[in-house]
Amino acid sequence: MNYFEHAPLFQLYGEQTDWPLAEMLHCETIASRSRLHHWHIRPHRHAGLYQILYLHRGQAIVSLDETRSAIQGPAAVEIPQAYVHGFEFDTDCTGYVITITNALLTRLALRLGPTAAPARHPARHPLSIGQHSNDLHEACAQLNTQYAARHPYREAQIEAWLTLLYARLRSQPGNTEHQPQTTKGLRHYTRFNELLEQAHKRHHAVAWYAQRLGLSTTHLNLLTRTHANKTPLQLIHQRLALEATRSLIYTTMTIQEISDDLGFSEPAHFTRFFRKTAGQSPRDFRLHIIHAIGS
Structure with missing residues (x-):
């Protein structure tokens, strides 16, 4: 099966509308979208968007192209554009899904330096319970709060928390055992x-x-x-x-x-x-x- 030809192409899962022009990032809790789809996000792919799943608590099955693996929170998964991916969440899962345009991702990586280049393959980050996972959770929670609100300096605060989140991810070794072949x-x-x-x-x-x-x-x-x-x-x-x-x-x-x-x-x-x-x-x-x- 050619996943790149047959997997649905979405901006966000379940949506065919174009990405809002002014927004370069979307942040939501796992439950907010997954609950609508019975906690099962079927395999799909995104155009021009990079996605980060942060699983704080619970267990999920992650599909990356033709591979399936279980992850237990706390854990993070990075998914570059155009890779087919899907999730099956337990109903008690908590965490966040952050979707970033290539334009913003490129700017973040350039700001942080050559070692911060975005992952070219999906990467899984199993996290031990402790300071590092707490830091990632705080960054995701703050990012979600600023994204949902209309506080003064919203854009600056969003970019600051996203930069911190991205820097913390880049400093975390990734599990690449399930790297799909790049076409x-x-x-x-x-x-x-x-x-x-x-x-x-x-x-x-x-x-x-x-x-x-x-x-x-x-x-x-x-x-x-x-x-x-x-x-x-x-x-x-x-x-x-x-x-x-x-x-x-x-x-x-x-x-x-x-x-x-x-x-x-x-x-x-x-x-x-x-x-x-x-x-x-x-x-x-x-x-x-x-x-x-x-x-």
């Missing part, structure tokens, strides 16, 4: 995302990315449709739109400054791009957000 297509798709993160503000054509990967544009299009259900151009525009949306929400930059920062030749071009992506002008989008926060 050449997945390696190319991962490299495309890395190039996109580095170069999205330069407005390169799809052919530029294909050339850097040693692929034809047709082959690159097939890869992104397989792993993300989107064309390369859609992913390029999605990354630009993400950056634009966050600048409009979380900075005081003018439309001209955002346009310049994102590599548009003039604000009118940026406005047309944003209106096509978000359904409204940058100015109207920012006013809507200000009104929503103030109400």
Whole structure:
């Protein structure tokens, strides 16, 4: 069975809608989603998202591609984008599931240095009860609290707790006995995302990315449709739109400054791009957000 072709492709399990543009992270308790599905999350995969499962208490069966193994809390599991995974939780399980966009994950890894590169294969971290597992639990709990609330400096606090959580995970040796074989297509798709993160503000054509990967544009299009259900151009525009949306929400930059920062030749071009992506002008989008926060 080719899991990459047949496993459902979700943003979050059970959802087919696009990832909210302004959010680069999603955090929830294990119970909040698993209870809706009778504690059984069937095998599926994510496009452009990295997931961390932190099991605080209880036991779960973890499926990674064609392997199944039991984990007992406290434990953590890291799942890179596009890997097929599923969970069967005992009903008394507690813990958290954190889902991170590639853009944010890349920024965290660069900030922490070369030894903090994201795992390229799923990694299991059995944790002994003690200070390290307590620290991970505190980071996850604080991250969940800040994510669910609308406290002042929410974004800064979320990123601070996520950085601490990620640093603690990277310092924990991973169990890699169940590493699935990475396909050449997945390696190319991962490299495309890395190039996109580095170069999205330069407005390169799809052919530029294909050339850097040693692929034809047709082959690159097939890869992104397989792993993300989107064309390369859609992913390029999605990354630009993400950056634009966050600048409009979380900075005081003018439309001209955002346009310049994102590599548009003039604000009118940026406005047309944003209106096509978000359904409204940058100015109207920012006013809507200000009104929503103030109400």
